[in-house]
Amino acid sequence: AQSVTQLGSHVSVSEGALVLLRCNYSSSVPPYLFWYVQYPNQGLQLLLKYTSAATLVKGINGFEAEFKKSETSFHLTKPSAHMSDAAEYFCAVNIKAAGNKLTFGGGTRVLVKP
Amino acid sequence: EAGVAQSPRYKIIEKRQSVAFWCNPISGHATLYWYQQILGQGPKLLIQFQNNGVVDDSQLPKDRFSAERLKGVDSTLKIQPAKLEDSAVYLCASTVQGFSGRGGGELFFGEGSRLTVL
Numbered sequence: 001a002q003s004v005t006q007l008g009s010h011v012s013v014s015e016g017a018l019v020l021l022r023c024n025y026s027s028s029v030p031p032y033l034f035w036y037v038q039y040p041n042q043g044l045q046l047l048l049k050y051t052s053a054a055t056l057v058k059g060i061n062g063f064e065a066e067f068k069k070s071e072t073s074f075h076l077t078k079p080s081a082h083m084s085d086a087a088e089y090f091c092a093v094n095i096k097a098a099g100n101k102l103t104f105g106g107g108t109r110v111l112v113k114p
Numbered sequence: 115e116a117g118v119a120q121s122p123r124y125k126i127i128e129k130r131q132s133v134a135f136w137c138n139p140i141s142g143h144a145t146l147y148w149y150q151q152i153l154g155q156g157p158k159l160l161i162q163f164q165n166n167g168v169v170d171d172s173q174l175p176k177d178r179f180s181a182e183r184l185k186g187v188d189s190t191l192k193i194q195p196a197k198l199e200d201s202a203v204y205l206c207a208s209t210v211q212g213f214s215g216r217g218g219g220e221l222f223f224g225e226g227s228r229l230t231v232l
Contacts, residue, residue: 009154032219043118043205043223044157051219090156094219099169100145100209102221104156 002027002093006105014113019063019078021108023091026072032094033074034102035065039087047089050074061085086112116140118224120206126230132194135227139187139208145169147221148181148191149205157205163189193229201231 007022025031032051036044048059055067061084065076074091088109092102119138127133139146144165149157160179162170165186174181178197183189193200207221 004156006156034220036223041225041228043225044207045223046220049220092156094221096219099162100219101147101159101162101170102157102207102219104158106156107154
């Protein structure tokens with residue numbers, strides 16, 4: 001069965017600093033990987049996804065993530081944090097053999113300090 | 115294109131009462147999901163429908179939770195009787211049928227229904 005681990009339930013960054021959110025997955029077959037963002041009292045919005053094309057994936061709002069098969073990782077980064085990046089971020093894996101359903105990590109809440 | 119619609123957005127009930135949540139997926143999306151998101155945790159799949167058939171309900175507490183998707187479009191999730199630990203956000207999501215194509219395994223989520231059980 002697939003699983004996702006997000007290291008760090010809370011991350012605090014200064015405005016303008018690098019944002020790095022870590023995600024490791026477990027899967028016996030090539031996965032599709034996703035990062036979603038959730039703002040307070042809202043649903044999940046897709047930031048970016050990896051679907052076996054380029055390993056470096058660019059998403060919305062300046063975020064990008066790199067798929068590293070050897071490390072089973074899909075870390076999310078943004079070079080310069082903005083106050084509007086304060087939210088909760090979820091990494092998720094979807095595997096065709098598992099029936100087209102997303103399995104989520106526990107989430108990382110990002111706080112941006114001015 | 116209209117997104118996934120859910121109602122009500124907020125519901126407060128006392129334990130042992132019943133509650134129902136409604137979801138209307140994106141037009142043309144054959145697959146519909148209900149996820150439970152407890153505060154501070156990632157969403158957990160409760161049930162997956164393909165058209166009006168259940169694909170996976172292995173995580174659904176069937177003694178108190180039920181869900182249906184009549185006519186393969188709208189869906190309703192019911193909890194009866196509710197427990198304190200059912201306090202959560204219930205997220206509905208949908209996707210195109212199958213795994214390949216432009217869907218690429220992406221799910222589209224509604225804004226959720228927040229349940230508070232007192």
